[in-house]
Amino acid sequence: MTSKRSVIIVGGGISGLAAAWQLRGRAEVTVLESGPRVGGKLRTGTLAGVAVDEGAESVMALRPEAVDLAEAVGLGRALADPAPAPVTVWTRGALRPMPAGHVLGIPSDPAALADTGILSEEGLARLHQEPSRPAAPVTEDVAVSAYLAERIGREAVDRLVEPLLGGVYAGSTDALSLRSAMPGIAGIAERGGPLLPALHGRPRPTGSFVRGVEGGTGRLPLAVARASGARVLTGTTVRALERTPSGTWRVQAATADGPLLLSADAVILAVPAFAAAALLRPHAPVAHTDLAAIPYASTAVVTMAFARDRAGLGGLPSGNGFLVPPVDGHTVKAATFLSNKWRWQADAAPHLFLLRASIGRAGEEHLLDRPDRHLVRTALNDLHHAAGPIGEPLAARVSRWERGLPQYTVGHAARLARIREDIARLPGLEVCGAAYEGVGIAACVATGYAAAERVAQEAPAGVPGRAGG
Numbered sequence: 336m337t338s339k340r341s342v343i344i345v346g347g348g349i350s351g352l353a354a355a356w357q358l359r360g361r362a363e364v365t366v367l368e369s370g371p372r373v374g375g376k377l378r379t380g381t382l383a384g385v386a387v388d389e390g391a392e393s394v395m396a397l398r399p400e401a402v403d404l405a406e407a408v409g410l411g412r413a414l415a416d417p418a419p420a421p422v423t424v425w426t427r428g429a430l431r432p433m434p435a436g437h438v439l440g441i442p443s444d445p446a447a448l449a450d451t452g453i454l455s456e457e458g459l460a461r462l463h464q465e466p467s468r469p470a471a472p473v474t475e476d477v478a479v480s481a482y483l484a485e486r487i488g489r490e491a492v493d494r495l496v497e498p499l500l501g502g503v504y505a506g507s508t509d510a511l512s513l514r515s516a517m518p519g520i521a522g523i524a525e526r527g528g529p530l531l532p533a534l535h536g537r538p539r540p541t542g543s544f545v546r547g548v549e550g551g552t553g554r555l556p557l558a559v560a561r562a563s564g565a566r567v568l569t570g571t572t573v574r575a576l577e578r579t580p581s582g583t584w585r586v587q588a589a590t591a592d593g594p595l596l597l598s599a600d601a602v603i604l605a606v607p608a609f610a611a612a613a614l615l616r617p618h619a620p621v622a623h624t625d626l627a628a629i630p631y632a633s634t635a636v637v638t639m640a641f642a643r644d645r646a647g648l649g650g651l652p653s654g655n656g657f658l659v660p661p662v663d664g665h666t667v668k669a670a671t672f673l674s675n676k677w678r679w680q681a682d683a684a685p686h687l688f689l690l691r692a693s694i695g696r697a698g699e700e701h702l703l704d705r706p707d708r709h710l711v712r713t714a715l716n717d718l719h720h721a722a723g724p725i726g727e728p729l730a731a732r733v734s735r736w737e738r739g740l741p742q743y744t745v746g747h748a749a750r751l752a753r754i755r756e757d758i759a760r761l762p763g764l765e766v767c768g769a770a771y772e773g774v775g776i777a778a779c780v781a782t783g784y785a786a787a788e789r790v791a792q793e794a795p796a797g798v799p800g801r802a803g804g
């Protein structure tokens with residue numbers, strides 16, 4: 336009878352926990368997490384006595400991994416759809432709903448845009464020219480804007496695509512990779528030919544694009560950690576990895592009680608790119624360099640609670656919130672009207688109106704240097720201009736996500752290939768997380784599963800398995 340392999344997972348965010356879940360019953364798993372609790376960017380706190388998500392607040396429903404995982408760990412009945420509402424952008428002085436059927440802001444039916452006022456007459460005219468403009472195949476990775484501005488015009492990129500991508504990556508279309516940030520559009524670009532006709536008539540997904548969890552999306556990592564059966568050590572920061580002559584791994588960690596030394600047959604690094612880069616430096620120089628080169632955007636989430644009966648003259652805002660194109664010069668990049676969007680949140684505090692605003696795109700790290708009260712005031716000012724006066728909040732909370740969102744800049748796919756190749760030389764070592772193949776929770780879960788499977792299928796240390804080492 337062979338004993339189970341031991342696996343150490345560094346990082347107790349959703350990626351690492353998904354890996355732990357995938358290995359349940361097949362390996363002795365220990366998760367080492369530097370923070371006081373697992374979850375990483377999934378964290379539910381409280382504001383005015385109500386549960387509020389401080390980081391991610393919904394999971395993608397168009398791909399199955401996150402929703403299926405939530406169901407598998409017992410949260411199926413807590414999954415909640417948002418109230419139906421169009422994506423709205425705050426631009427050209429008003430809140431303007433986008434017509435349905437856009438692909439990350441690119442309208443599949445330009446005619447439907449005309450009444451929204453999102454684009455000027457010139458912007459609309461430019462958009463309508465797209466199908467007749469020559470479109471040679473794009474042969475290399477380019478910035479999103481480099482391709483799209485040529486196709487649909489700069490104004491459409493600035494007012495339609497930029498706010499949508501900003502909502503996902505907090506990044507800029509001038510830096511984000513077409514291939515990695517918009518793979519579906521990149522496929523069309525690589526074939527050549529006009530873009531809008533290729534999007535028109537595509538089957539539209541039905542139902543909600545995203546789903547939330549009643550009581551907070553932060554419940555998901557806690558449930559996954561519990562259901563995985565893994566040993567979880569919080570307050571444990573991994574400082575170094577060492578490969579033993581027999582091919583196993585020794586992990587050095589720091590805890591409040593002093594240093595901790597652990598050994599395992601395999602290690603999965605489920606930490607942000609900069610943390611993985613530091614740990615891989617002595618073992619995988621190429622991966623180290625490429626991981627260290629992945630930039631991050633820092634954001635702050637300002638959550639506020641208002642008394643419904645003391646709302647300002649304009650009353651309470653309607654809809655689920657709005658996105659903001661940077662071209663209009665406002666600080667807030669998005670706002671979510673939580674009490675409108677999530678039934679469970681309205682029911683939890685019928686006398687309150689809860690909302691959150693996000694501040695900080697790539698390159699705006701300096702905004703996070705401001706004290707909390709400044710960020711609250713900035714968010715309130717922008718909200719008042721966008722949605723009308725809503726009075727002063729009863730309570731506010733600022734959650735800072737320093738280097739919170741990796742930026743898939745031009746060349747990301749090539750960088751990824753080099754990282755994977757370098758790491759493949761090290762048996763018993765895997766990486767997963769938001770830095771690789773998608774920043775959304777569902778994509779993170781998928782990378783965690785894939786890393787776990789590679790570890791599970793590897794030969795035990797000392798037995799010839801993968802090439803190299």
Ligand SMILES: Cc1cc2nc3c(=O)[nH]c(=O)nc-3n(C[C@H](O)[C@H](O)[C@H](O)COP(=O)(O)OP(=O)(O)OC[C@H]3O[C@@H](n4cnc5c(N)ncnc54)[C@H](O)[C@@H]3O)c2cc1C
Nearest residue numbers: 346348349350369375376391392393573739768769775776
């Ligand atoms: C404000 C914000 C809102 C978001 N909203 C959404 C959303 O609504 N929907 C969505 O799908 N996605 C959203 N995202 C993206 C998504 O939440 C993240 O990409 C995802 O949760 C990242 O998971 P992860 O496990 O890869 O990384 P993380 O969550 O960063 O987890 C990594 C963990 O590793 C730990 N760690 C780091 N170094 C070490 C070390 N040396 N030793 C031990 N532990 C270490 C960290 O403490 C952390 O807990 C949002 C992100 C942010 C920042």
